[in-house]
Amino acid sequence: MIPSLDPHIEALTRFAEAHLTGEDDEGIRIKLDHSLRVLDNASAIIGGEAIEGREAWLCRMAALYHDIGRFPQYATYHTFNDRESVNHGRMGVLTLRRLGFPEPVSGPDARIIRFAVAQHNVKTIRPDLRPDIALPLKVVRDADKLDIYRVMIDNFCGDNPDPLITHGVANDPARYSETVYDKLMRDQEGDYNLIRYTNDFLLLIVGWVFRLHLPTTRRLVVERGHLPRIFALLPDDAPIRAFRAKVDAFLGA
Numbered sequence: 001m002i003p004s005l006d007p008h009i010e011a012l013t014r015f016a017e018a019h020l021t022g023e024d025d026e027g028i029r030i031k032l033d034h035s036l037r038v039l040d041n042a043s044a045i046i047g048g049e050a051i052e053g054r055e056a057w058l059c060r061m062a063a064l065y066h067d068i069g070r071f072p073q074y075a076t077y078h079t080f081n082d083r084e085s086v087n088h089g090r091m092g093v094l095t096l097r098r099l100g101f102p103e104p105v106s107g108p109d110a111r112i113i114r115f116a117v118a119q120h121n122v123k124t125i126r127p128d129l130r131p132d133i134a135l136p137l138k139v140v141r142d143a144d145k146l147d148i149y150r151v152m153i154d155n156f157c158g159d160n161p162d163p164l165i166t167h168g169v170a171n172d173p174a175r176y177s178e179t180v181y182d183k184l185m186r187d188q189e190g191d192y193n194l195i196r197y198t199n200d201f202l203l204l205i206v207g208w209v210f211r212l213h214l215p216t217t218r219r220l221v222v223e224r225g226h227l228p229r230i231f232a233l234l235p236d237d238a239p240i241r242a243f244r245a246k247v248d249a250f251l252g253a
Ligand SMILES: [Fe+2]
Pocket: 066, 067, 088, 120, 121, 144
């Protein structure tokens, strides 16, 4: 019997809402909403990859709890910028250890969930992970990125990008950093430290497509039309068109 997710959804919601203060609550609401959407995305990926039973349950649990560290992070530091506060993946593991789960979870299952929480935000994962540990982690990382595409598009389509989401970098729609662009064109990992403009953010997240773990996620990115919407926000110049051609070729779009 696969346990229900409902008590966990309730527990995470209660935990998030316990951080509402009546002022400056936007960050808490954004991350609760994000957590539930990442769970939905995980379910879509699980369906596409035909993951079943306990494996599917572990993927959903990891997705639901992946950002639990965001609530104490925001309550304490009023930022989602890990470099200015704490690593929210690590904070998530500490939080899960402190709180425990609302229903009994076996030791090995709890370790797999905590590992996915700890590693969901690292740049790259080790290639030699055991498959039963690697799969929930890959599903969470992909499901997370799918929702961040949505958040970023919603945010940048408005007139005033929310500094909570953009970490306050300059919003100059005509400019982007050559260093960020060059790294992406040379297939190197994007670097948050190089971000100077909001367009750099957009370029960096487009570059994530090359590092999605699962074919279903790549298909969902195409189906949901995230990338054309992001490219519509970027300057229409030859270098950006070349990058777009590279991305389209990779996705077979
Ligand atoms: Fe996260």
